[in-house]
Amino acid sequence: MACARQARTWATARSFRRSYATVQSAKSPTAIVMMNMGGPSTVPEVHDFLKNLFSDGDLIPLPFQRVLAPLIAKRRTPKIEDQYTAIGGGSPILRYTRAQGEGLCALLDELHPESAPHKPYVMFRYANPLTNSTLAEMHKDGVKRAVAFTQYPQYSCSTTGSSLNELYRKRDVDGARGVEWSVVDRWGTHPGFIEAVAQRIESALQKFSPDKRSDAVLLFSAHSLPMSVVNRGDPYILEVSASVSAVMQRLGNKNPYRLVWQSQVGPSAWMGMQTSEALKGLARLGRKEVVLVPIAFTSDHIETLYELDLEYGKEAEELGVEVHRAESLNESPVFIRALADIVSAHLRDYSASKIGPASVQLGLRCPGCTNAVCGQQKKWLAGAGLS
Ligand SMILES: C=CC1=C(C)c2cc3[nH]c(cc4nc(cc5[nH]c(cc1n2)c(C)c5CCC(=O)O)C(CCC(=O)O)=C4C)c(C)c3C=C
Numbered sequence: 177m178a179c180a181r182q183a184r185t186w187a188t189a190r191s192f193r194r195s196y197a198t199v200q201s202a203k204s205p206t207a208i209v210m211m212n213m214g215g216p217s218t219v220p221e222v223h224d225f226l227k228n229l230f231s232d233g234d235l236i237p238l239p240f241q242r243v244l245a246p247l248i249a250k251r252r253t254p255k256i257e258d259q260y261t262a263i264g265g266g267s268p269i270l271r272y273t274r275a276q277g278e279g280l281c282a283l284l285d286e287l288h289p290e291s292a293p294h295k296p297y298v299m300f301r302y303a304n305p306l307t308n309s310t311l312a313e314m315h316k317d318g319v320k321r322a323v324a325f326t327q328y329p330q331y332s333c334s335t336t337g338s339s340l341n342e343l344y345r346k347r348d349v350d351g352a353r354g355v356e357w358s359v360v361d362r363w364g365t366h367p368g369f370i371e372a373v374a375q376r377i378e379s380a381l382q383k384f385s386p387d388k389r390s391d392a393v394l395l396f397s398a399h400s401l402p403m404s405v406v407n408r409g410d411p412y413i414l415e416v417s418a419s420v421s422a423v424m425q426r427l428g429n430k431n432p433y434r435l436v437w438q439s440q441v442g443p444s445a446w447m448g449m450q451t452s453e454a455l456k457g458l459a460r461l462g463r464k465e466v467v468l469v470p471i472a473f474t475s476d477h478i479e480t481l482y483e484l485d486l487e488y489g490k491e492a493e494e495l496g497v498e499v500h501r502a503e504s505l506n507e508s509p510v511f512i513r514a515l516a517d518i519v520s521a522h523l524r525d526y527s528a529s530k531i532g533p534a535s536v537q538l539g540l541r542c543p544g545c546t547n548a549v550c551g552q553q554k555k556w557l558a559g560a561g562l563s
Pocket residue numbers: 213214215216229235236252256267269328332334335399400401402405412441472473476477478479
Protein backbone atom coordinates (compact mmCIF):
# COMPACT_ATOMS: atom_id res chain seq x y z
CA MET A 177 0.00 0.00 0.00
CA ALA A 178 2.75 2.37 1.08
CA CYS A 179 4.67 1.26 -2.00
CA ALA A 180 1.78 2.13 -4.33
CA ARG A 181 1.46 5.55 -2.71
CA GLN A 182 5.20 6.13 -3.10
CA ALA A 183 5.04 5.11 -6.78
CA ARG A 184 2.15 7.52 -7.35
CA THR A 185 4.15 10.34 -5.69
CA TRP A 186 7.18 9.63 -7.90
CA ALA A 187 4.98 9.50 -11.01
CA THR A 188 3.44 12.86 -10.07
CA ALA A 189 6.89 14.32 -9.41
CA ARG A 190 8.15 12.98 -12.79
CA SER A 191 5.18 14.42 -14.65
CA PHE A 192 5.62 17.76 -12.82
CA ARG A 193 9.31 17.81 -13.76
CA ARG A 194 8.41 16.97 -17.39
CA SER A 195 5.86 19.76 -17.69
CA TYR A 196 8.22 22.18 -15.86
CA ALA A 197 10.97 21.30 -18.36
CA THR A 198 8.55 21.91 -21.25
CA VAL A 199 7.69 25.33 -19.82
CA GLN A 200 11.40 26.08 -19.34
CA SER A 201 12.39 25.09 -22.88
CA ALA A 202 9.38 26.93 -24.29
CA LYS A 203 10.32 30.08 -22.36
CA SER A 204 11.38 32.67 -24.89
CA PRO A 205 14.82 34.17 -24.31
CA THR A 206 15.46 37.64 -22.98
CA ALA A 207 17.13 39.25 -25.97
CA ILE A 208 20.29 41.23 -25.35
CA VAL A 209 20.54 43.27 -28.52
CA MET A 210 24.12 44.40 -29.14
CA MET A 211 23.80 47.61 -31.17
CA ASN A 212 26.72 49.05 -33.07
CA MET A 213 27.64 50.49 -36.46
CA GLY A 214 29.24 47.27 -37.72
CA GLY A 215 31.85 46.98 -40.41
CA PRO A 216 32.42 45.08 -43.65
CA SER A 217 33.53 41.53 -42.76
CA THR A 218 35.08 41.18 -46.23
CA VAL A 219 36.47 43.67 -48.76
CA PRO A 220 33.59 43.19 -51.27
CA GLU A 221 31.17 44.34 -48.54
CA VAL A 222 32.88 47.76 -48.24
CA HIS A 223 30.72 49.46 -50.87
CA ASP A 224 27.39 48.51 -49.26
CA PHE A 225 28.72 49.46 -45.83
CA LEU A 226 29.63 52.94 -47.10
CA LYS A 227 26.36 53.27 -49.00
CA ASN A 228 24.38 52.49 -45.84
CA LEU A 229 26.56 54.88 -43.84
CA PHE A 230 26.23 57.83 -46.24
CA SER A 231 22.47 57.14 -46.54
CA ASP A 232 22.02 57.70 -42.79
CA GLY A 233 20.59 61.20 -42.37
CA ASP A 234 21.00 60.89 -38.58
CA LEU A 235 24.79 60.61 -39.10
CA ILE A 236 25.41 62.67 -42.23
CA PRO A 237 22.47 64.81 -43.30
CA LEU A 238 22.97 65.45 -47.02
CA PRO A 239 20.81 67.36 -49.49
CA PHE A 240 19.26 64.88 -51.96
CA GLN A 241 20.56 62.08 -49.72
CA ARG A 242 19.13 59.24 -51.85
CA VAL A 243 21.00 60.49 -54.89
CA LEU A 244 24.21 61.74 -53.29
CA ALA A 245 24.82 58.86 -50.83
CA PRO A 246 25.45 56.17 -53.51
CA LEU A 247 27.67 58.56 -55.49
CA ILE A 248 29.84 59.47 -52.49
CA ALA A 249 30.00 55.81 -51.42
CA LYS A 250 31.13 54.73 -54.89
CA ARG A 251 33.84 57.40 -55.02
CA ARG A 252 35.13 56.54 -51.55
CA THR A 253 35.03 52.74 -51.91
CA PRO A 254 38.50 52.10 -53.47
CA LYS A 255 40.33 54.05 -50.73
CA ILE A 256 38.46 52.32 -47.91
CA GLU A 257 38.79 48.90 -49.62
CA ASP A 258 42.56 49.40 -49.58
CA GLN A 259 42.42 50.14 -45.85
CA TYR A 260 40.43 46.97 -45.08
CA THR A 261 42.81 44.97 -47.31
CA ALA A 262 45.74 46.36 -45.31
CA ILE A 263 44.23 45.19 -42.01
CA GLY A 264 43.73 41.62 -43.20
CA GLY A 265 40.70 41.75 -45.50
CA GLY A 266 37.83 42.95 -43.35
CA SER A 267 36.52 44.27 -40.07
CA PRO A 268 36.69 41.91 -37.07
CA ILE A 269 33.77 43.68 -35.35
CA LEU A 270 31.16 40.98 -36.01
CA ARG A 271 33.39 38.25 -34.61
CA TYR A 272 34.21 40.27 -31.49
CA THR A 273 30.63 41.41 -30.92
CA ARG A 274 29.39 37.82 -31.12
CA ALA A 275 32.04 36.68 -28.65
CA GLN A 276 31.25 39.55 -26.28
CA GLY A 277 27.51 38.82 -26.52
CA GLU A 278 27.92 35.12 -25.87
CA GLY A 279 30.28 35.70 -22.93
CA LEU A 280 28.01 38.28 -21.38
CA CYS A 281 24.85 36.18 -21.74
CA ALA A 282 26.50 33.15 -20.13
CA LEU A 283 27.40 35.35 -17.14
CA LEU A 284 23.95 36.96 -17.10
CA ASP A 285 22.23 33.58 -16.74
CA GLU A 286 24.08 33.28 -13.40
CA LEU A 287 23.86 36.92 -12.31
CA HIS A 288 20.17 37.38 -13.11
CA PRO A 289 18.52 33.92 -13.34
CA GLU A 290 15.05 35.51 -13.11
CA SER A 291 15.26 36.61 -16.75
CA ALA A 292 17.21 33.58 -18.05
CA PRO A 293 17.76 32.30 -20.64
CA HIS A 294 19.49 35.34 -22.14
CA LYS A 295 20.35 35.30 -25.82
CA PRO A 296 22.64 37.75 -27.63
CA TYR A 297 21.57 39.31 -30.93
CA VAL A 298 23.84 41.54 -33.01
CA MET A 299 22.11 44.54 -34.60
CA PHE A 300 24.36 46.63 -36.86
CA ARG A 301 23.47 49.95 -38.44
CA TYR A 302 25.54 49.77 -41.64
CA ALA A 303 26.67 46.14 -42.12
CA ASN A 304 25.14 42.70 -41.71
CA PRO A 305 23.30 41.74 -39.57
CA LEU A 306 21.16 44.86 -40.15
CA THR A 307 18.11 45.76 -38.05
CA ASN A 308 15.55 43.88 -40.19
CA SER A 309 17.43 40.57 -40.19
CA THR A 310 18.04 40.73 -36.43
CA LEU A 311 14.36 41.43 -35.82
CA ALA A 312 13.45 38.46 -38.03
CA GLU A 313 15.69 36.21 -35.91
CA MET A 314 14.14 37.55 -32.71
CA HIS A 315 10.67 36.92 -34.12
CA LYS A 316 11.61 33.33 -35.01
CA ASP A 317 12.78 32.82 -31.42
CA GLY A 318 9.52 34.21 -30.02
CA VAL A 319 11.24 37.05 -28.14
CA LYS A 320 8.91 39.00 -25.87
CA ARG A 321 11.45 40.97 -23.80
CA ALA A 322 14.49 42.76 -25.22
CA VAL A 323 17.25 45.03 -23.97
CA ALA A 324 18.64 47.39 -26.61
CA PHE A 325 22.25 47.50 -25.42
CA THR A 326 24.46 50.07 -27.16
CA GLN A 327 28.04 49.01 -27.66
CA TYR A 328 29.21 52.62 -27.81
CA PRO A 329 30.29 53.39 -24.23
CA GLN A 330 29.63 57.12 -24.65
CA TYR A 331 26.40 58.47 -26.11
CA SER A 332 26.22 60.47 -29.33
CA CYS A 333 23.14 61.14 -31.42
CA SER A 334 25.28 60.23 -34.45
CA THR A 335 25.97 56.72 -33.12
CA THR A 336 23.66 55.29 -30.43
CA GLY A 337 21.02 57.89 -31.32
CA SER A 338 21.08 56.75 -34.95
CA SER A 339 20.70 53.07 -33.96
CA LEU A 340 17.75 53.90 -31.70
CA ASN A 341 16.11 56.04 -34.38
CA GLU A 342 16.42 53.08 -36.75
CA LEU A 343 14.86 50.73 -34.17
CA TYR A 344 12.04 53.24 -33.74
CA ARG A 345 11.45 53.29 -37.52
CA LYS A 346 11.19 49.48 -37.44
CA ARG A 347 8.98 49.36 -34.33
CA ASP A 348 6.09 47.71 -36.20
CA VAL A 349 8.17 45.00 -37.87
CA ASP A 350 7.71 41.44 -36.54
CA GLY A 351 10.35 40.92 -33.87
CA ALA A 352 10.02 44.51 -32.60
CA ARG A 353 6.26 44.90 -32.38
CA GLY A 354 4.70 43.81 -29.10
CA VAL A 355 8.13 43.27 -27.52
CA GLU A 356 8.82 44.82 -24.13
CA TRP A 357 11.91 46.96 -24.83
CA SER A 358 14.26 48.70 -22.47
CA VAL A 359 17.50 50.51 -23.26
CA VAL A 360 21.05 50.63 -21.92
CA ASP A 361 22.14 53.80 -23.66
CA ARG A 362 25.58 54.66 -22.15
CA TRP A 363 28.10 53.25 -19.70
CA GLY A 364 31.29 55.27 -20.24
CA THR A 365 32.17 55.54 -16.54
CA HIS A 366 31.19 52.03 -15.44
CA PRO A 367 33.99 50.84 -13.10
CA GLY A 368 34.41 47.53 -14.97
CA PHE A 369 34.85 49.30 -18.31
CA ILE A 370 37.29 51.76 -16.72
CA GLU A 371 39.22 48.87 -15.14
CA ALA A 372 39.46 47.02 -18.47
CA VAL A 373 40.84 50.12 -20.24
CA ALA A 374 43.25 50.83 -17.36
CA GLN A 375 44.62 47.28 -17.56
CA ARG A 376 45.24 47.66 -21.31
CA ILE A 377 47.16 50.91 -20.62
CA GLU A 378 49.22 49.27 -17.89
CA SER A 379 50.22 46.49 -20.29
CA ALA A 380 51.22 49.06 -22.94
CA LEU A 381 53.31 50.98 -20.39
CA GLN A 382 55.23 47.80 -19.60
CA LYS A 383 56.66 47.93 -23.13
CA PHE A 384 58.74 51.02 -22.30
CA SER A 385 62.03 50.65 -20.50
CA PRO A 386 61.53 51.36 -16.76
CA ASP A 387 63.46 54.66 -16.88
CA LYS A 388 61.11 56.06 -19.56
CA ARG A 389 57.82 54.62 -18.30
CA SER A 390 56.64 57.45 -16.07
CA ASP A 391 57.40 60.07 -18.77
CA ALA A 392 55.17 58.38 -21.33
CA VAL A 393 52.25 60.56 -22.43
CA LEU A 394 48.87 58.83 -22.50
CA LEU A 395 47.18 60.06 -25.66
CA PHE A 396 43.51 59.09 -25.47
CA SER A 397 42.10 59.09 -28.98
CA ALA A 398 38.42 59.09 -29.91
CA HIS A 399 36.56 59.43 -33.24
CA SER A 400 35.97 63.14 -33.76
CA LEU A 401 32.60 64.85 -34.29
CA PRO A 402 31.74 67.64 -36.72
CA MET A 403 31.47 70.95 -34.84
CA SER A 404 27.90 71.28 -36.14
CA VAL A 405 27.04 68.18 -34.03
CA VAL A 406 29.02 69.39 -30.98
CA ASN A 407 27.36 72.80 -31.21
CA ARG A 408 23.83 71.46 -31.21
CA GLY A 409 24.54 70.07 -27.75
CA ASP A 410 25.57 66.46 -28.40
CA PRO A 411 26.76 64.87 -25.11
CA TYR A 412 29.57 62.73 -26.64
CA ILE A 413 32.51 65.09 -26.02
CA LEU A 414 31.55 65.43 -22.35
CA GLU A 415 31.03 61.68 -21.94
CA VAL A 416 34.34 60.73 -23.57
CA SER A 417 36.04 63.28 -21.30
CA ALA A 418 34.35 61.68 -18.28
CA SER A 419 35.69 58.24 -19.33
CA VAL A 420 39.21 59.65 -19.63
CA SER A 421 39.01 61.31 -16.20
CA ALA A 422 37.82 58.07 -14.61
CA VAL A 423 40.62 56.03 -16.24
CA MET A 424 43.21 58.57 -15.08
CA GLN A 425 41.86 58.46 -11.55
CA ARG A 426 42.04 54.64 -11.56
CA LEU A 427 45.67 54.89 -12.78
CA GLY A 428 46.51 57.28 -9.93
CA ASN A 429 47.33 60.10 -12.39
CA LYS A 430 50.88 58.78 -12.66
CA ASN A 431 51.35 59.79 -16.31
CA PRO A 432 50.60 63.02 -18.17
CA TYR A 433 47.72 62.75 -20.63
CA ARG A 434 45.61 64.46 -23.29
CA LEU A 435 42.35 63.64 -25.05
CA VAL A 436 42.59 64.09 -28.84
CA TRP A 437 40.34 63.32 -31.80
CA GLN A 438 40.79 61.24 -34.94
CA SER A 439 39.15 60.14 -38.21
CA GLN A 440 37.52 63.34 -39.36
CA VAL A 441 36.02 63.08 -42.85
CA GLY A 442 35.32 65.85 -45.38
CA PRO A 443 36.00 69.58 -45.42
CA SER A 444 33.81 70.84 -42.54
CA ALA A 445 35.14 71.82 -39.10
CA TRP A 446 35.58 68.91 -36.65
CA MET A 447 36.42 68.66 -32.96
CA GLY A 448 40.20 68.94 -32.36
CA MET A 449 43.01 68.62 -31.63
CA GLN A 450 43.62 65.94 -34.21
CA THR A 451 45.52 62.87 -33.04
CA SER A 452 48.14 63.07 -35.82
CA GLU A 453 48.81 66.76 -35.08
CA ALA A 454 49.16 65.95 -31.39
CA LEU A 455 51.80 63.32 -32.16
CA LYS A 456 53.77 65.86 -34.20
CA GLY A 457 53.39 68.51 -31.50
CA LEU A 458 54.56 66.19 -28.75
CA ALA A 459 57.61 65.20 -30.81
CA ARG A 460 58.43 68.90 -31.35
CA LEU A 461 58.24 69.43 -27.60
CA GLY A 462 60.60 66.53 -26.97
CA ARG A 463 57.97 64.10 -25.64
CA LYS A 464 59.15 60.93 -27.35
CA GLU A 465 57.19 58.26 -25.49
CA VAL A 466 53.49 57.91 -26.18
CA VAL A 467 50.75 55.39 -25.43
CA LEU A 468 47.82 55.68 -27.86
CA VAL A 469 44.56 54.73 -26.14
CA PRO A 470 41.35 54.10 -28.13
CA ILE A 471 38.62 55.14 -25.70
CA ALA A 472 35.36 55.39 -27.67
CA PHE A 473 35.23 52.06 -29.48
CA THR A 474 35.65 48.69 -27.85
CA SER A 475 36.56 46.38 -30.74
CA ASP A 476 39.33 46.69 -33.29
CA HIS A 477 38.39 48.42 -36.53
CA ILE A 478 40.14 50.42 -39.27
CA GLU A 479 40.69 53.31 -36.93
CA THR A 480 42.79 51.23 -34.54
CA LEU A 481 44.33 48.74 -36.95
CA TYR A 482 44.87 51.12 -39.88
CA GLU A 483 44.84 54.71 -38.67
CA LEU A 484 46.49 54.28 -35.27
CA ASP A 485 48.77 51.31 -35.97
CA LEU A 486 49.78 51.74 -39.59
CA GLU A 487 49.36 55.46 -40.39
CA TYR A 488 50.34 57.01 -37.07
CA GLY A 489 52.79 54.20 -36.34
CA LYS A 490 54.72 55.17 -39.48
CA GLU A 491 54.41 58.87 -38.63
CA ALA A 492 55.74 58.23 -35.12
CA GLU A 493 58.69 56.28 -36.46
CA GLU A 494 59.61 59.20 -38.73
CA LEU A 495 59.29 61.58 -35.78
CA GLY A 496 61.48 59.36 -33.60
CA VAL A 497 58.64 58.79 -31.12
CA GLU A 498 58.26 55.42 -29.38
CA VAL A 499 54.54 54.64 -29.56
CA HIS A 500 52.69 51.69 -28.06
CA ARG A 501 48.97 51.31 -28.53
CA ALA A 502 46.76 50.10 -25.71
CA GLU A 503 45.08 46.98 -27.08
CA SER A 504 41.36 47.30 -27.89
CA LEU A 505 39.10 45.62 -25.34
CA ASN A 506 37.95 42.93 -27.81
CA GLU A 507 37.59 39.71 -25.78
CA SER A 508 39.04 41.02 -22.50
CA PRO A 509 37.39 38.93 -19.74
CA VAL A 510 37.36 41.99 -17.46
CA PHE A 511 35.44 43.87 -20.14
CA ILE A 512 32.97 41.03 -20.78
CA ARG A 513 32.32 40.80 -17.05
CA ALA A 514 31.67 44.58 -17.06
CA LEU A 515 29.13 44.18 -19.88
CA ALA A 516 27.36 41.48 -17.86
CA ASP A 517 27.34 43.66 -14.73
CA ILE A 518 25.91 46.60 -16.68
CA VAL A 519 23.00 44.55 -18.08
CA SER A 520 22.42 42.65 -14.86
CA ALA A 521 22.06 45.89 -12.87
CA HIS A 522 19.75 47.24 -15.58
CA LEU A 523 17.51 44.13 -15.51
CA ARG A 524 17.41 44.15 -11.71
CA ASP A 525 16.52 47.84 -11.41
CA TYR A 526 14.02 47.67 -14.25
CA SER A 527 12.17 44.68 -12.83
CA ALA A 528 12.09 46.41 -9.42
CA SER A 529 10.61 49.49 -11.18
CA LYS A 530 13.53 51.58 -9.94
CA ILE A 531 14.19 52.70 -13.51
CA GLY A 532 12.01 53.05 -16.58
CA PRO A 533 12.61 51.48 -20.00
CA ALA A 534 14.89 54.39 -20.99
CA SER A 535 17.22 56.56 -18.91
CA VAL A 536 16.30 60.07 -17.82
CA GLN A 537 19.22 61.43 -19.83
CA LEU A 538 18.04 59.67 -23.00
CA GLY A 539 14.75 61.53 -22.65
CA LEU A 540 16.40 64.91 -23.22
CA ARG A 541 16.87 66.01 -26.82
CA CYS A 542 19.92 68.06 -27.76
CA PRO A 543 18.92 71.70 -27.30
CA GLY A 544 19.75 72.35 -30.97
CA CYS A 545 18.00 69.21 -32.33
CA THR A 546 15.77 69.74 -35.35
CA ASN A 547 15.33 66.03 -36.18
CA ALA A 548 11.70 65.13 -35.48
CA VAL A 549 12.51 61.40 -35.38
CA CYS A 550 14.66 61.93 -32.25
CA GLY A 551 11.60 63.26 -30.42
CA GLN A 552 9.36 60.42 -31.61
CA GLN A 553 12.00 57.82 -30.75
CA LYS A 554 12.37 59.12 -27.18
CA LYS A 555 8.63 59.19 -26.66
CA TRP A 556 8.29 55.63 -27.97
CA LEU A 557 11.18 54.30 -25.87
CA ALA A 558 9.93 55.99 -22.70
CA GLY A 559 6.74 53.95 -23.02
CA ALA A 560 8.21 50.86 -24.70
CA GLY A 561 8.36 48.83 -21.52
CA LEU A 562 4.66 49.31 -20.97
CA SER A 563 3.44 48.34 -24.45
C1 LIG B 1 32.21 56.56 -31.28
C2 LIG B 1 32.62 56.46 -32.46
C3 LIG B 1 32.16 57.19 -33.65
C4 LIG B 1 31.56 58.44 -33.79
C5 LIG B 1 31.13 59.40 -32.72
C6 LIG B 1 31.39 58.66 -35.19
C7 LIG B 1 30.82 59.77 -35.75
C8 LIG B 1 30.85 60.07 -37.11
N1 LIG B 1 31.40 59.34 -38.13
C9 LIG B 1 31.21 59.96 -39.33
C10 LIG B 1 31.62 59.51 -40.60
C11 LIG B 1 32.25 58.28 -40.88
N2 LIG B 1 32.65 57.35 -39.97
C12 LIG B 1 33.20 56.29 -40.62
C13 LIG B 1 33.74 55.15 -40.07
C14 LIG B 1 33.75 54.88 -38.71
N3 LIG B 1 33.19 55.62 -37.70
C15 LIG B 1 33.39 55.02 -36.49
C16 LIG B 1 33.00 55.46 -35.23
C17 LIG B 1 32.37 56.67 -34.96
N4 LIG B 1 31.87 57.57 -35.85
C18 LIG B 1 34.10 53.81 -36.76
C19 LIG B 1 34.50 52.83 -35.72
C20 LIG B 1 34.32 53.74 -38.13
C21 LIG B 1 35.09 52.66 -38.87
C22 LIG B 1 34.39 51.38 -39.00
C23 LIG B 1 35.38 50.26 -39.16
O1 LIG B 1 35.02 49.16 -39.49
O2 LIG B 1 36.54 50.43 -38.95
C24 LIG B 1 33.14 56.52 -42.03
C25 LIG B 1 33.55 55.51 -43.10
C26 LIG B 1 34.98 55.42 -43.34
C27 LIG B 1 35.42 56.54 -44.22
O3 LIG B 1 34.79 56.75 -45.25
O4 LIG B 1 36.38 57.22 -43.83
C28 LIG B 1 32.56 57.76 -42.20
C29 LIG B 1 32.26 58.46 -43.48
C30 LIG B 1 30.48 61.15 -39.06
C31 LIG B 1 30.06 62.15 -40.12
C32 LIG B 1 30.25 61.22 -37.69
C33 LIG B 1 29.52 62.19 -36.88
C34 LIG B 1 28.51 62.90 -37.28
